Amino acid sequence: MRKEVIAIDGGKICSLPRAQQRIGEHLQRMPAEDADLDAALGRVAFADITAEKPVPAFAESTRDGYVLPPCDPGNGARGFRIVDEIAAGRVQPVERLAPGTACRIMTGGVVPAGSERVVPHEQCVEQDGRVTVPEHLLQARASYIRQAGSEIARGERLVGEGVRLQGEHLELLSSCGMHAVTVAARPAVGYFCTGSELKTIAAGLENGQKVSSNSFLMAGILPSYGVSLKDFGIAGDTFEEISAVFARAGEWHGDVMVSTGGMGPGKYDLVEKAFLAAGGVVFFTGLAMRPGRSILFGKLGRTLFFGLPGPPYAVRTLLHALVGPALLAMQGVKQTGPKKMEAYLLHPLEVKHHEVLQLKDGVLVLSGGRCGVRLAGRLESPNCHILLHPGCSWYGEGELIEVHLVGDPLIS
Amino acid sequence: MRKEVIAIDGGKICSLPRAQQRIGEHLQRMPAEDADLDAALGRVAFADITAEKPVPAFAESTRDGYVLPPCDPGNGARGFRIVDEIAAGRVQPVERLAPGTACRIMTGGVVPAGSERVVPHEQCVEQDGRVTVPEHLLQARASYIRQAGSEIARGERLVGEGVRLQGEHLELLSSCGMHAVTVAARPAVGYFCTGSELKTIAAGLENGQKVSSNSFLMAGILPSYGVSLKDFGIAGDTFEEISAVFARAGEWHGDVMVSTGGMGPGKYDLVEKAFLAAGGVVFFTGLAMRPGRSILFGKLGRTLFFGLPGPPYAVRTLLHALVGPALLAMQGVKQTGPKKMEAYLLHPLEVKHHEVLQLKDGVLVLSGGRCGVRLAGRLESPNCHILLHPGCSWYGEGELIEVHLVGDPLIS
Numbered sequence: 001m002r003k004e005v006i007a008i009d010g011g012k013i014c015s016l017p018r019a020q021q022r023i024g025e026h027l028q029r030m031p032a033e034d035a036d037l038d039a040a041l042g043r044v045a046f047a048d049i050t051a052e053k054p055v056p057a058f059a060e061s062t063r064d065g066y067v068l069p070p071c072d073p074g075n076g077a078r079g080f081r082i083v084d085e086i087a088a089g090r091v092q093p094v095e096r097l098a099p100g101t102a103c104r105i106m107t108g109g110v111v112p113a114g115s116e117r118v119v120p121h122e123q124c125v126e127q128d129g130r131v132t133v134p135e136h137l138l139q140a141r142a143s144y145i146r147q148a149g150s151e152i153a154r155g156e157r158l159v160g161e162g163v164r165l166q167g168e169h170l171e172l173l174s175s176c177g178m179h180a181v182t183v184a185a186r187p188a189v190g191y192f193c194t195g196s197e198l199k200t201i202a203a204g205l206e207n208g209q210k211v212s213s214n215s216f217l218m219a220g221i222l223p224s225y226g227v228s229l230k231d232f233g234i235a236g237d238t239f240e241e242i243s244a245v246f247a248r249a250g251e252w253h254g255d256v257m258v259s260t261g262g263m264g265p266g267k268y269d270l271v272e273k274a275f276l277a278a279g280g281v282v283f284f285t286g287l288a289m290r291p292g293r294s295i296l297f298g299k300l301g302r303t304l305f306f307g308l309p310g311p312p313y314a315v316r317t318l319l320h321a322l323v324g325p326a327l328l329a330m331q332g333v334k335q336t337g338p339k340k341m342e343a344y345l346l347h348p349l350e351v352k353h354h355e356v357l358q359l360k361d362g363v364l365v366l367s368g369g370r371c372g373v374r375l376a377g378r379l380e381s382p383n384c385h386i387l388l389h390p391g392c393s394w395y396g397e398g399e400l401i402e403v404h405l406v407g408d409p410l411i412s
Numbered sequence: 413m414r415k416e417v418i419a420i421d422g423g424k425i426c427s428l429p430r431a432q433q434r435i436g437e438h439l440q441r442m443p444a445e446d447a448d449l450d451a452a453l454g455r456v457a458f459a460d461i462t463a464e465k466p467v468p469a470f471a472e473s474t475r476d477g478y479v480l481p482p483c484d485p486g487n488g489a490r491g492f493r494i495v496d497e498i499a500a501g502r503v504q505p506v507e508r509l510a511p512g513t514a515c516r517i518m519t520g521g522v523v524p525a526g527s528e529r530v531v532p533h534e535q536c537v538e539q540d541g542r543v544t545v546p547e548h549l550l551q552a553r554a555s556y557i558r559q560a561g562s563e564i565a566r567g568e569r570l571v572g573e574g575v576r577l578q579g580e581h582l583e584l585l586s587s588c589g590m591h592a593v594t595v596a597a598r599p600a601v602g603y604f605c606t607g608s609e610l611k612t613i614a615a616g617l618e619n620g621q622k623v624s625s626n627s628f629l630m631a632g633i634l635p636s637y638g639v640s641l642k643d644f645g646i647a648g649d650t651f652e653e654i655s656a657v658f659a660r661a662g663e664w665h666g667d668v669m670v671s672t673g674g675m676g677p678g679k680y681d682l683v684e685k686a687f688l689a690a691g692g693v694v695f696f697t698g699l700a701m702r703p704g705r706s707i708l709f710g711k712l713g714r715t716l717f718f719g720l721p722g723p724p725y726a727v728r729t730l731l732h733a734l735v736g737p738a739l740l741a742m743q744g745v746k747q748t749g750p751k752k753m754e755a756y757l758l759h760p761l762e763v764k765h766h767e768v769l770q771l772k773d774g775v776l777v778l779s780g781g782r783c784g785v786r787l788a789g790r791l792e793s794p795n796c797h798i799l800l801h802p803g804c805s806w807y808g809e810g811e812l813i814e815v816h817l818v819g820d821p822l823i824s
Contacts, residue, residue: 038631057619058619087608087680088609089607089620106649106680107676107722110620121679158791163793166632167628167630167632167633168793170629171626171724172791174613174625175724177623201449206503207505207522208503209501210468210520211587213583216450216583216586217583218579219453220453220583237501264519266518266533267533268476268499268518316583341780342779342780342781343781367754369783371781371782371783379571381581400781
């Protein structure tokens with residue numbers, strides 16, 4: 001207890017919102033870079049992207065049929081002499097149609113300049129090189145011509161700054177003549193796990209040793225935030241081993257470094273000591289939150305550093321609550337925090353340890369127009385955090401409760 | 413109108429639920445294969461996965477402190493002679509502690525057999541090779557020992573059949589001693605786009621030509637359904653070119669083939685003709701739905717075939733509504749259709765063309781415990797389909813309306 005009070009006096013323990021704010025103050029926007037469209041999936045638009053070409057790029061037919069010159073409607077069915085055929089993809093231009101002539105045209109075919117309408121083939125009769133068109137089609141409102149630029153005008157904004165590019169964006173950009181887009185560079189994120197007991201799967205285990213399972217959380221969660229990832233491996237619980245990783249990180253000049261373990265007050269909890277010795281600057285060393293009592297946020301050269309605690313549950317929660325949102329913000333994604341909302345609690349909830357904010361794994365259940373939420377089962381994948389605020393020891397079934405969606409949900 | 417009636421009589425036009433059912437009848441479950449844990453992210457568990465080792469694998473300390481032998485509580489503070497130190501990761505076993513002796517132990521250290529408790533170091537006094545422990549600690553309920561198997565027992569089910577593996581699953585599996593998992597093989601999916609007007613970006617365009625933008629939808633959307641993807645390129649609107657792709661597909665022996673375009677009733681809509689000539693069997697050729705009036709579902713040898721229409725909006729909608737769910741079902745994902753729910757309409761909605769079911773792009777808005785939904789803006793990324801049922805020409809603001817989430821949402 002005493003320790004926590006001292007630390008708060010020292011200004012190194014933060015509330016969650018204050019921690020998010022401090023992290024935000026130290027983030028640098030990633031620089032712009034060009035990405036070919038076929039390598040741009042999931043990248044973040046650095047600025048608004050506008051259309052280089054209109055869509056469609058030329059007036060095109062929306063039906064298989066006959067394209068006609070302007071003609072005065074009047075006396076019943078009308079005959080036209082067929083002079084050519086315009087398939088989709090035909091690049092040889094067709095001259096302006098003379099009165100009394102028509103062309104066969106296919107969906108997507110280029111409509112000759114000056115043409116007034118396309119008439120669908122199934123409503124006409126073709127015989128001996130002539131087509132007969134019922135009079136009502138010549139007066140119909142539908143022209144079956146998609147005019148150049150009628151869907152998207154040149155210069156129109158297609159994708160806003162900070163949007164993560166999905167398949168539909170790339171489809172749109174390609175159809176507007178773009179070959180490449182300007183996106184935020186991917187943050188280069190390095191990670192390492194500390195613990196003298198940790199080994200890789202390949203190494204095999206002796207009694208007393210464990211697999212470095214947090215590596216799988218890093219490798220499984222961080223890429224979903226759009227980063228390029230570098231594994232700095234495992235450091236034993238010695239000042240020298242941890243310092244060696246910070247030395248390598250210093251030469252690497254990445255954007256963000258994340259570690260797990262070695263963050264408590266114990267004799268072998270040496271991450272902070274090694275970080276300081278390497279020249280790191282500490283911004284906070286704990287959150288008034290479970291998990292997160294021991295977490296270091298600082299900067300080493302130009303690299304932001306998150307020292308996370310060791311328990312996998314804490315690593316996962318803090319990756320989603322703090323690290324992931326920071327990585328998205330660096331790329332200019334507009335929503336910089338986790339998506340916050342309220343949901344109805346699907347069961348009553350008794351809270352132990354209610355002296356401090358708790359983030360609990362939750363499962364959002366959408367049904368009948370309501371957002372419900374329940375605690376995730378022990379081995380179940382959560383999709384949100386349920387926030388249990390300090391001082392409240394009991395929540396009733398049906399109560400509205402704060403939740404934060406994890407990841408980068410498309411839901412707004 | 414007549415055409416549609418004939419087709420329905422012929423049994424080739426389906427309702428959406430009937431189409432989903434028919435697709436389900438023809439799906440084959442993908443075979444099992446082994447994947448190393450570090451290559452298993454996003455793969456689908458072929459069967460229940462159970463723990464090969466308990467967690468923790470050995471009795472471990474949860475604190476830095478001193479591990480003690482059993483001792484009778486009694487008379488005030490007690491002294492113990494320190495005989496050894498057990499750091500996390502120490503593999504040399506420590507013998508059973510003799511009465512009156514103790515070991516320093518760190519969090520994660522192996523607790524010697526027969527030990528009763530760990531006492532946290534900050535509550536004890538160490539001097540001259542001896543530690544003095546206050547009597548109340550010797551009677552405390554908390555032992556600060558995590559017993560072997562207390563978190564996960566050997567043989568316990570860790571991940572259910574049909575679950576897509578996330579980072580947290582891989583963390584868990586690695587900590588239970590797994591090196592690899594049995595997953596469903598990825599469906600091999602091929603795609604091609606038809607249209608004589610289509611070119612790749614690299615080819616450059618002449619007037620009358622377009623970029624094959626649907627390729628970006630295929631490449632952007634299909635991988636999110638866990639498949640391996642093969643691009644069969646572009647086929648012009650000729651029987652020969654389309655037949656050539658089907659011939660290559662026949663030699664390739666993939667699981668699913670998807671095409672775009674060439675699906676209407678026109679002279680150049682040759683996908684069905686080429687499919688039949690290649691030996692394909694047709695199960696349906698249209699849906700009583702917009703989009704989807706022209707869509708072919710069939711089988712060519714062992715390869716399922718989805719012939720989608722050409723407009724990108726239709727391609728995207730049908731990929732999410734029909735193709736994606738089929739791909740997940742083939743991998744054994746439990747939820748085989750799109751996630752269906754209801755949401756409150758955030759604005760009134762007037763419906764044209766209400767003679768047939770329509771799937772409209774929607775954006776789900778979660779707020780204050782309510783699920784709202786609105787139509788997606790013209791260039792906005794949708795996250796759901798809004799279902800407009802036939803015969804209803806108007807929906808009011810605040811009305812509950814059916815929506816289907818797109819993709820493979822974690823939300824239940």
